[in-house]
Amino acid sequence: MNAFRAAVVTFPGSNCDRDMVVALEKVTGQAPVRVWHGDADLPEKIDFIGLPGGFSYGDYLRSGAMAARSPVMRAVVDAADRGVPVLGICNGFQVLTEAGLLPGALMRNATQHFICRTVSLKVENNRSLFTSGYEAGQVIRIPVAHHDGNYFADEDTLDWLEGEGRVAFRYCETTNGSRRDIAGILNERGNVLGMMPHPERAVEPELGGTDGRALFESAMKGLIEAA
Template sequence: MVAILCFPGTNCERDMQYAYRDILGAPSQIIWHKQKTLPQGTKLVVIPGGFSYGDYLRSGAIARFSPIMQEVIAYARDGGLVLGICNGFQILTEAELLPGALKRNEGLCFISKPQTLEVCDTHNRFLSDYSCGATITLPIAHADGSYYADAKTLRAMEANGQILLRYSPNPNGSLEAIAGICNQEKNVFGLMPHPERAIEPLLGGVDGLAMLRSLL
């Protein structure tokens, strides 16, 4: 079972369900943020993109306190697989399941375009079907996607193989061009690009499909 969270303002939950249910054939369920438990048999939690709570206060800062997030935090700390995309990545950093923070893009503009990325580390479930150093293209659509962490955290992430994807070139001022990361235990993944928008030739490419498949 793939549990796909939905907050007020989420707008990619049905895209994600289509990817998992209709393309990859995995049972999936959309979970409203006020629920307090995950479905029985959940194997993967996905926090999709959008604008939870209108991005008021700070992107992801309010959603982090929704009832379902207490269950997600416990699930992740018990080794469960969690994937956060765009706003979901922001929520995971706010919940301290991933290090660092996402801040306003350099130039203060919303960016929406296909983006070239470099695969930096494949010793993890999320990118195990890719080759290290490979170049892929995924859509991005965000205003608060510039990744930040202090120098000590960045060094530790590099040493632990937690930096998974880098922009090429850097569109938003992210430190070290970081586009996607994981936690030290490598069961929680976050990225700003949208793999669910690159799963069919009709959408312009399939570079995101292996990411989603690999977590099943």
């Protein structure tokens, strides 16, 4: 792999797309391609796709529901099916569940309030493309900022996720009502990660911490080694 080529999708209402672009460029040394939600195709030879946080389409209907049906999402689903890594953060996680790339749903926080603070996460699975830079059981500090971050799935689905090691991150303390304190999950293939916390906001000391940097470094390293 000569260069790490990432794409970051922007939906109407996205407000963390620039954050993800800056984080990816700082970690990889390559400026990501910006992709608009109305584009029917992704650029060729994309190695990584980022779905950022925000309030796509104003969170009408359900958070992420309208964005999941944007023209570009057909290309994102096709790319994920081919094995291209896809990272959905916060609203991006909501879009991934609405698009059927991840199971479950994100509901209103149990507190009924917007939550904006730095939380402790436990790394449950460090064997994925996104998490290999962490130690199993490592506790990291990552910011959250969401109103609909309460992860829900039925008991059978939760047992299935746990049994297959697809819970990537778990809140160390009760945060938003998420079932089993789940903060991030992987798809079966391990190339799609959805998480509510914002690792892109924790890649520089100036931002208050660097615990999110290893996630992006892990993905880049994994892709280079696989090339």
